[in-house]
Amino acid sequence: MNQDDKHSTDQVDPAGQTxxxxxxxxxxxxxxxxxxxxxxxxxxxGGLYLIEGMAGAGKTILSSQIGFHRVAQGDMVLYITxxxxxxxxxxxxxxxxxxxxxDAISDRMLFVSGYHELMRDGLSGFLALIAATIxxxxxxFMVIDGFRSAREFSSTELELSQFIHELSAFVSAARCTTxxxxxLSGNEPHPEHxxxxxxxxxxxxxxxxxxxxxxxxxxxRARDHLLGKHFFKITEQGLKTFPRMEASxxxxxxxxxFKSRLGFAFSEFDQMLGGGVVxxxxxxxxxxxxxxxxxxxxxxxxxxxxxxxxCVYFGFYESPERLVAKAQSVGIExxxxxxxxxxxxxxxxxxxxxxDELAAELIGAVQxxxxxxxxxxxxxxxxxxxxxxxxFGLFLNALTHRLRDAGVTTLLTEELPLYGDPTPPATLRAxxxxxxxxxxxxxxxxxxxxxxxxxxxxxxxxxxxSIRRLTIDSRGLHISEGFIGPTGLLSGHPSxxxxxxxxxxxxxx
Numbered sequence: 001m002n003q004d005d006k007h008s009t010d011q012v013d014p015a016g017q018t019x020x021x022x023x024x025x026x027x028x029x030x031x032x033x034x035x036x037x038x039x040x041x042x043x044x045x046g047g048l049y050l051i052e053g054m055a056g057a058g059k060t061i062l063s064s065q066i067g068f069h070r071v072a073q074g075d076m077v078l079y080i081t082x083x084x085x086x087x088x089x090x091x092x093x094x095x096x097x098x099x100x101x102x103d104a105i106s107d108r109m110l111f112v113s114g115y116h117e118l119m120r121d122g123l124s125g126f127l128a129l130i131a132a133t134i135x136x137x138x139x140x141f142m143v144i145d146g147f148r149s150a151r152e153f154s155s156t157e158l159e160l161s162q163f164i165h166e167l168s169a170f171v172s173a174a175r176c177t178t179x180x181x182x183x184l185s186g187n188e189p190h191p192e193h194x195x196x197x198x199x200x201x202x203x204x205x206x207x208x209x210x211x212x213x214x215x216x217x218x219x220x221r222a223r224d225h226l227l228g229k230h231f232f233k234i235t236e237q238g239l240k241t242f243p244r245m246e247a248s249x250x251x252x253x254x255x256x257x258f259k260s261r262l263g264f265a266f267s268e269f270d271q272m273l274g275g276g277v278v279x280x281x282x283x284x285x286x287x288x289x290x291x292x293x294x295x296x297x298x299x300x301x302x303x304x305x306x307x308x309x310x311c312v313y314f315g316f317y318e319s320p321e322r323l324v325a326k327a328q329s330v331g332i333e334x335x336x337x338x339x340x341x342x343x344x345x346x347x348x349x350x351x352x353x354x355x356d357e358l359a360a361e362l363i364g365a366v367q368x369x370x371x372x373x374x375x376x377x378x379x380x381x382x383x384x385x386x387x388x389x390x391x392f393g394l395f396l397n398a399l400t401h402r403l404r405d406a407g408v409t410t411l412l413t414e415e416l417p418l419y420g421d422p423t424p425p426a427t428l429r430a431x432x433x434x435x436x437x438x439x440x441x442x443x444x445x446x447x448x449x450x451x452x453x454x455x456x457x458x459x460x461x462x463x464x465x466s467i468r469r470l471t472i473d474s475r476g477l478h479i480s481e482g483f484i485g486p487t488g489l490l491s492g493h494p495s496x497x498x499x500x501x502x503x504x505x506x507x508x509x
Contacts, residue, residue, distance in 0.1 A: 026044060026045045027041055027042045027043075027044070027045070028042050028043040028044065028045050028047075028070070028141070028177045029041075029042040029043075029069070029073070030042060030043065030065075030066045030069060031065065031066060031068075031069025031070075031072070031073075031099075032062065032065055032066060032069075032238065032239050032240075032241060033237075033239075033240045033241060034230075034232075034240060034241035034242050034243055034360075035215075035239070035241045037226065037243050037248065038215070038217060038225060038226045038230055038241060038243050039217065039220060039223055039225050040220065040223035040224045040225040040226070041223065042223075043177050043198070043223075044177070044197065044221070044222050044223065045140075045175055045177055046171060046172040046173075046174070046175045046176065046177060047171075047172070047177055047178070047197035047198060047221070047222075048164075048167065048168040048171055048172070048178050048180070048195075048196045048197050048198075049177075049178065049179050049180065049196060049197060049198040049199075049200065050147075050179075050180045050182060050192055050193070050196045050198070050199050050200070051063065051179055051180065051181050051182070051200045051201075051202065052182050052183065052184045052185060052199070052200070052201050052202070053183070053184050053201060053202030053203060054183065054184045054202075054203065054204070055183070057184070057202035057203060057204065057213070058202050058213065058232075058234050058239055059145075059181045059202060060090070060093075060145060060181065061094075061097065061234060061238055061239060062202070062238075062239050063079075063143040063145065063179050063181055064079075064094055064097075064099075064143075065097070065099050065238040065239060066141070066179070067079060067109060067141060067143055068099045068100065068101055068104060068109070069099070070140065070141040071101065071104040071107075071108045071109055072101075072104075075108070075139070075140035075141050076108050076109075076110070076137055076138055076139040076140055076141075077104075077108060077109045077110070077139055077140070077141045077142070077143075078110050078112065078133060078134070078137060078139035078141070078142040078143070078176075079109065079110070079111045079112070079142070079143045079145065080111075080112045080113070080114050080129075080130065080133070080142065080143065080144050080145070081111070081112075081113050081114065081115065081145045081146055082113075082114050082115055082118060082126075082144065082145065082146035082147065082148075082149040082150060083115065083145065083146035083149065087111040087113070090111075091105065091111075096236065097236060097237070097238050098236055098237045098238070099237065099238050110133075110137050110139070112129070112133055114126050114129050114130070114144075115146075115149070117129045118149055118150065118153055119153075122153055122154075123150060123153060123154055123159060123160070123163040124163075126150065126163075127163060127166060127167060127170075130142075130144075130167065130170070131170060134170070134171075134174050134176060138174075139176050140175065140176055140177065141176065141177050141178075142171065142176050142177070142178040142179070143178070143179045143181065144178065144179070144180045144181065145181045146181065147180045147181055147182040147192075148182055148183050150163070151182070151190070157191050160190075160191050160192070161191035161192075161195060164191060164192045164195040164196065165195055168195060168196070168197070180192070180196070184201065184202075184203065193219075196219075197220070197221045197222075198217065198219055198220040198221065198223075199217070199218040199219040199220075200215065200216070200217050200218070201215070201216045201217075201218060202214075202215055202232075203215075203216070203229075205229075205387055205388075207387045207388070210352060210387065212231055212354060212387045213231065213232050213233060213234070214229040214230065214231060214232070215229070215230050215231075215232050215241055216228065216229045216230070226243055226244070226247045226248065227247065228244060228247055229244075230242060230243050230244050230247070230356070231244075231354045231355075231356045231357065231387075233354070233357070240357075242354065242356035242357050242359075242360050243356070244356055244391075244395070245355075245356060245359045245395050245398040245399050245402065246391065246394040246395050246397070246398040248398070260278070260279040261273075261274075261275045261276035261277060261278055261279065261461075262276050262277055262278075262279055262300075262303070262304070262373065262409050263275065263276035263303055264276065264296070264299045264300050264303050265299065265302060265303035265306060266296075266299050266303075266477060266479075268468075268478070268479035269296070269299075269453075269477075269479055271464065272453075272454075272455050272463060272464040272466075272468065272479070273436075273455060273458065273463055273464075274458065274461045274462050274463045274464070275461075277409060277435075277436055277458075278409075278435065278460045278461070279372075279407075279409055280404055280407050280408070280409055281404070281409060281410075281434075281435040281436060281459075281460065282400045282403065282404065282409075282410045282411075282412065282433075282434040282435055282436070283410070283411050283412070283434055283435065283436035283437070283438065284379075284411075284412045284413075284414055284434045284436070284437050284438070285297060285411060285412070285413045285414070285438045285440060286413075286414045286415075286416055286437065286438070286439055286440065287415075287416050287439065287440030287441060288415065288416045288417060288418040288440075288441070288442060289415065289418055291440040291441065291442060291451055291470075292440060292451055292453075292470055292472055292477065293377075293413040293440060294315075294317075294318070294323075294326070294377055294413065295326070295327070295330060295332070295472060295477060296438075296440070296453075296477065297313075297375040297377060297411045297413060298313075298323075298327045298332050298334065298375070299332060299477060300373065300375065300411055301313060301334065301337075301343060301373060301375055302327075302332050302333070302334060302337075304372065304373040305334070305337035305342040305343050308342075309342070309371075309372045309373055310341075310342055310343075310344075310369045310370050310371045310372060310373075311337070311342065311343045311344070311369075311371055311372070311373040311374070311375075312343075312344045312345075312346065312365050312366055312369050312371040312373070312374045312375070313343065313344070313345045313346065313374075313375045313377065314346045314348075314362050314365065314374065314375065314376050314377065315345075315346070315347055315348070315375075315376070315377035315378055315381075316347070316348050316349075316377065316378040316381035317377065317378055318347070318377075319347050319349075320338070320345040320347055323345060323347075324338060324345075329474065330472060330473070330474060330475075330476050330477065331474065331475055331476040332476070341369075344365060344368075344369045344371070346361065346362075346365050348381065352385075353385045354385055354387070355382050355383075355385040355386040355387070355392075355395060356395075357385075358381070358382060358385055359382070359395070359399055362374075362376070362399075363402060363406075366403070366406060366408055367406070371408060372407070372408060372409060373408070373409050373410075373411075374403065374408050374409070374410045374411070375410075375411045375412075375413075376410065376411070376412045376413070377413050378413055378415070379396070379412045379413065379414050380414065380415055382395070382396070382399075393433075396433055397433050400433050400434060412434065416441075418442075435457075435458070435459040435460060436455070436457060436458045436459070437455070437456040437457040437458075438453065438454070438455055438456065439453070439454050439455075439456045440452070440453050440470070450469055451469065451470040451471065451472070452467050452468065452469060452470065453467075453468055453469075453470045453479065454466065454467040454468065468480055468481070
């Protein structure tokens with residue numbers, strides 16, 4: 001066997017022991033949740049990648065997390081620092097993170113300082129150190145932390161370009177995938193930007209008093225990566241990235257079954273819908289607070305669990321205990337389904353959340369439960385979690401498409417102003433992207449408030465377009481026959497027809 005063949009199949013550790021490792025397919029996964037999807041599958045073996053970010057952006061955590069993952073995959077990892085901070089101090093910061101593995105430090109992860117070689121011999125001396133260390137330890141993954149020092153010690157841009165070029169050629173020949181960590185350069189171009197195989201930026205975005213972390217892949221050779229910015233956060237598990245919903249491709253699993261309908265086990269309302277909503281469709285219940293949107297959506301879930309289906313409730317306003325008690329107060333029994341797992345309830349109180357993180361949890365909950373029915377109670381909870389509100393329309397469109405592709409029949413609730421407003425409500429966003437719209441409103445008549453319900457839109461099939469009265473009591477939800485009543489209900493300024501008597505809601509139109 002020649003030297004090149006041996007290099008491609010053997011692994012040598014610092015102690016000089018040689019062992020066989022499986023042949024690589026050329027793809028280097030990062031092990032960071034969501035990041036491989038953003039990268040189009042991972043990094044390319046032997047590639048040279050630059051990670052830029054301001055102080056505290058997470059560069060060191062990200063590179064270390066990938067390094068420990070590569071150790072778990074059987075790779076030898078080399079971590080070279082160009083900063084005065086000791087390796088002991090660096091490792092003490094990583095110990096609090098779950099990916100940290102003390103055994104890996106002594107076995108398959110080698111830490112080397114190149115600071116003194118750079119100070120003494122410049123870039124050529126530092127490159128000689130890298131070459132000697134790679135020749136000795138044969139790493140498959142390397143991190144160079146503190147590349148700012150290399151920039152400062154280069155006398156000209158030509159010298160820095162030559163160093164990057166030689167480093168790239170060397171790690172490519174050694175099949176050692178390498179990350180270079182450097183401070184954010186802003187709009188200022190640097191020679192390494194054009195010479196590296198990939199450029200990844202970690203940054204922060206401010207909106208009001210909130211601050212969110214974002215990652216963007218500006219350049220990635222040999223990979224069809226996701227463009228644009230993506231949210232990430234740092235937890236005790238390390239970095240978790242959340243690809244933008246509208247940038248990700250859904251798995252096409254078919255179109256809704258237009259012949260199959262799912263009902264609410266609420267005969268009067270099912271009749272208004274022409275038998276129910278199409279399986280796999282999305283329906284928006286719009287109306288002001290207290291009008292009955294949540295209770296009507298719970299009827300939908302009750303019908304599902306009684307039919308043996310798996311269902312998910314995803315809401316922002318009421319805890320699971322309050323939700324189940326509220327349903328029980330009107331005769332909707334959900335507690336047994338919650339206990340045996342047919343109904344999964346996910347509640348998010350009013351805290352700072354990220355829209356893509358919420359979407360990932362929602363999709364994960366649906367997949368974990370293998371749910372066929374889903375209620376998202378309060379779509380405005382997603383809007384309030386969007387750091388960049390201008391993308392909400394595209395996000396919501398992508399989310400509803402993802403749910404359709406998964407074959408999930410979804411109900412969304414959307415808030416309208418409590419008092420009538422002649423202008424179109426600013427919150428009416430979800431309805432334009434869903435197949436069905438159910439409008440729920442109050443009217444004031446004879447010094448009393450009355451709930452009204454109507455099916456405004458249903459794309460797949462006919463429906464009853466009449467406006468009907470909805471009553472809610474301890475026995476459940478009830479819908480009266482269509483009747484002659486106020487005109488101008490949808491405008492928010494109803495006027496009474498002479499023959500109306502709300503004391504007799506059964507009078508037909």
